Amino acid sequence: MISLFFSVFLAAIIVILFIFWLIFMVDSVTRGHDLPTGRNQRKEIFKIISEQKTAQTFYDLGCAHGALAVRIKGKFPALSVYAIDMGSVRIFFAKIRAFVLRKKVNFICADIFNVDLSQADIVYTYLWYDIMPALEKKLQKELKPGAIVVTNTSSFLNWKPIKEIAPPDKASQKVNIETLFVYRKE
Numbered sequence: 001m002i003s004l005f006f007s008v009f010l011a012a013i014i015v016i017l018f019i020f021w022l023i024f025m026v027d028s029v030t031r032g033h034d035l036p037t038g039r040n041q042r043k044e045i046f047k048i049i050s051e052q053k054t055a056q057t058f059y060d061l062g063c064a065h066g067a068l069a070v071r072i073k074g075k076f077p078a079l080s081v082y083a084i085d086m087g088s089v090r091i092f093f094a095k096i097r098a099f100v101l102r103k104k105v106n107f108i109c110a111d112i113f114n115v116d117l118s119q120a121d122i123v124y125t126y127l128w129y130d131i132m133p134a135l136e137k138k139l140q141k142e143l144k145p146g147a148i149v150v151t152n153t154s155s156f157l158n159w160k161p162i163k164e165i166a167p168p169d170k171a172s173q174k175v176n177i178e179t180l181f182v183y184r185k186e
C-alpha cells in the first residue's frame with residue numbers, strides 16, 4: 001500500500017515537473033530572446049557594482065527568468081534588486097528560482113516603460129535593439145545624476161558610453177554580442 005502511494009506520488013511529481021518544463025520551453029520559444037547574461041560579463045557587472053560604493057538599488061530591465069538578478073542579490077545582499085519583465089511566465093519561474101535559492105529580489109511583471117526609475121542607482125539591460133531609442137529617452141528623463149546604466153550587446157544612439165567591455169571570447173566578439181556599454185547619467 002505504501003509503495004503504491006509512493007509510486008503515485010513520484011509519478012505526480014514527474015508529471016508536474018514535465019508540465020513546468022513544457023511551459024518554460026514553449027514560453028522561451030514563442031516569447032523571444034530570454035538568454036541570460038554570460039558568465040564572463042556577469043563578473044564584469046559584479047565589478048561595476050562593486051565600484052559604486054554608495055549604490056542602493058539595482059534594476060534589471062527585462063530580467064527573463066531572473067538568473068542575473070538572483071545572482072546579484074546573492075553577491076550584494078545589501079543592494080535592493082528590482083527585476084522587471086513583461087512575461088508573466090518568466091516572472092513566475094524567476095520567483096521560484098529566488099524562493100528556492102532564498103534570495104529576496106523584487107520581481108515585477110510589467111512593461112519597463114511603465115516603471116518609475118527615478119530611484120535607480122544602477123540599471124542593467126540586455127534587450128533587443130529596437131527598444132533602445134525609446135529606452136534612452138526614458139532613462140535620460142528619469143534617472144538621477146550619477147546613475148549608472150549598463151547595456152549588454154545593444155547600445156544607445158546618442159548617449160556616449162564611458163566604457164565598453166568586450167567579451168573575452170573571440171566567437172562572441174565576431175558576432176558582436178555580449179559587449180557591455182557603461183553610461184553615467186550627467
Ligand SMILES: C[S@@+](CC[C@H](N)C(=O)[O-])C[C@H]1O[C@@H](n2cnc3c(N)ncnc32)[C@H](O)[C@@H]1O
Nearest residue numbers: 033034035036037062063064068085086111112
Ligand atoms: C535577454 S532577456 C534578459 C536576460 C536577463 N537580463 C539576464 O541577464 O539574465 C530579455 C528580456 O527582456 C524582456 N523584455 C523585452 N521588452 C520588455 C519590456 N518592454 N518590458 C519588460 N520586459 C521586456 C523579455 O521578455 C526578455 O525576457
